[in-house]
Amino acid sequence: MALPVVALLVLLAGQGLLGVPVLHAQQGEQARATQGTAGALPKPMTASDFLRMLPPTDMGGDTPLHRMALDDIPALPFASARVASNPLAPHAIPIGAKSCASCHALETLQASHSLHVSAFMAGAHGVAPQGACEACHGPGSAHAQRPEAKGLIIAYTHGSATPVDVQAGTCLGCHANGARQHWTGSVHERRGLSCTDCHNPMVRLSSEGLLARPTINEVCATCHRDVRAQFNRRSHMPLPEGQLSCVDCHNPHGTVTPPLLKTATVNETCFSCHADKRGPFLFEHAPVRESCLNCHTPHGSNHADLLVTPVPMLCQQCHTNFQHPNDLLTRQNLRSGLVPDERVMSRGCLNCHGNIHGSNHPAGPTLVK
Numbered sequence: 133m134a135l136p137v138v139a140l141l142v143l144l145a146g147q148g149l150l151g152v153p154v155l156h157a158q159q160g161e162q163a164r165a166t167q168g169t170a171g172a173l174p175k176p177m178t179a180s181d182f183l184r185m186l187p188p189t190d191m192g193g194d195t196p197l198h199r200m201a202l203d204d205i206p207a208l209p210f211a212s213a214r215v216a217s218n219p220l221a222p223h224a225i226p227i228g229a230k231s232c233a234s235c236h237a238l239e240t241l242q243a244s245h246s247l248h249v250s251a252f253m254a255g256a257h258g259v260a261p262q263g264a265c266e267a268c269h270g271p272g273s274a275h276a277q278r279p280e281a282k283g284l285i286i287a288y289t290h291g292s293a294t295p296v297d298v299q300a301g302t303c304l305g306c307h308a309n310g311a312r313q314h315w316t317g318s319v320h321e322r323r324g325l326s327c328t329d330c331h332n333p334m335v336r337l338s339s340e341g342l343l344a345r346p347t348i349n350e351v352c353a354t355c356h357r358d359v360r361a362q363f364n365r366r367s368h369m370p371l372p373e374g375q376l377s378c379v380d381c382h383n384p385h386g387t388v389t390p391p392l393l394k395t396a397t398v399n400e401t402c403f404s405c406h407a408d409k410r411g412p413f414l415f416e417h418a419p420v421r422e423s424c425l426n427c428h429t430p431h432g433s434n435h436a437d438l439l440v441t442p443v444p445m446l447c448q449q450c451h452t453n454f455q456h457p458n459d460l461l462t463r464q465n466l467r468s469g470l471v472p473d474e475r476v477m478s479r480g481c482l483n484c485h486g487n488i489h490g491s492n493h494p495a496g497p498t499l500v501k
Contacts (some may be wrong), residue, residue: 269285411489415492
């Protein structure tokens with residue numbers, strides 16, 4: 133009697149009839165679990181999520197306001213970004229990024245990988261259409277009706293009808309504070325520079341900073357050609373070699389000092405690298421204490437050690453007819469001069485007075501080695 137029962141079970145298993153309800157139940161549970169996961173709403177992004185995804189915008193300055201948000205407060209989506217105000221089209225209304233892309237296909241393609249568009253798209257499912265283009269260019273309804281008329285959309289070129297202060301003010305709407313807190317009143321702002329003179333947020337030309345040229349030094353050299361030429365002199369700061377950049381000493385967005393130094397004084401800027409010249413010294417050298425620029429030129433020189441003029445002529449600008457030497461030595465006393473003098477042939481004040489920046493030597497103010 134047991135044999136027919138076993139045969140019947142084998143037959144049912146071979147036809148796939150045995151265990152079907154159990155298999156279907158397992159598949160149903162998996163399907164419901166998968167469907168529940170796919171249908172669940174994504175978790176709201178917090179401020180800490182955006183800080184991990186987006187690059188900082190304070191350029192090394194103090195903590196910006198957007199970093200002060202608490203992690204437990206959901207971050208506002210980029211759909212809530214304020215549409216820029218265009219004073220030349222006060223009655224225009226937003227029309228959405230898709231309307232802009234219908235005409236500006238090339239610009240849309242170029243900006244698709246930019247940090248600005250990526251920042252707006254980081255809002256995931258909550259992004260509104262006006263978040264991508266009109267947050268920077270202003271509402272586009274008037275421009276769409278009359279695309280040939282200038283000024284109906286905020287354009288970031290000097291040839292446009294948009295005033296430069298409106299262009300910069302739009303950028304500062306998000307990029308204020310930090311290293312840009314002194315932009316208003318700075319030398320670049322007073323001379324009518326716009327943010328897009330140095331930056332190009334629409335095309336990726338640099339690895340960082342959305343610069344208009346591949347490197348910071350190339351951007352600065354666009355206007356400061358005389359300074360760029362100084363770096364080609366025999367003795368120069370290692371900027372052409374890539375060990376320094378202009379922003380290591382200067383803040384192009386404005387500072388409290390006229391040459392846009394990142395520190396309060398020239399000496400503090402130099403001491404950030406040349407800490408051994410800081411002191412304190414028991415016997416100080418007065419012109420060194422006053423300013424490093426009394427003896428050195430910061431960008432490049434045809435004399436050794438970035439000196440403004442060779443030794444001993446440099447020293448004799450102050451030490452003339454005092455103790456020794458008691459006569460003035462000029463370039464004519466060099467080996468190639470009209471009146472060669474043995475005291476300046478392969479010799480100089482630094483042969484004896486080596487601690488020229490300051491001394492703790494018992495010899496005192498003579499600054500000897």
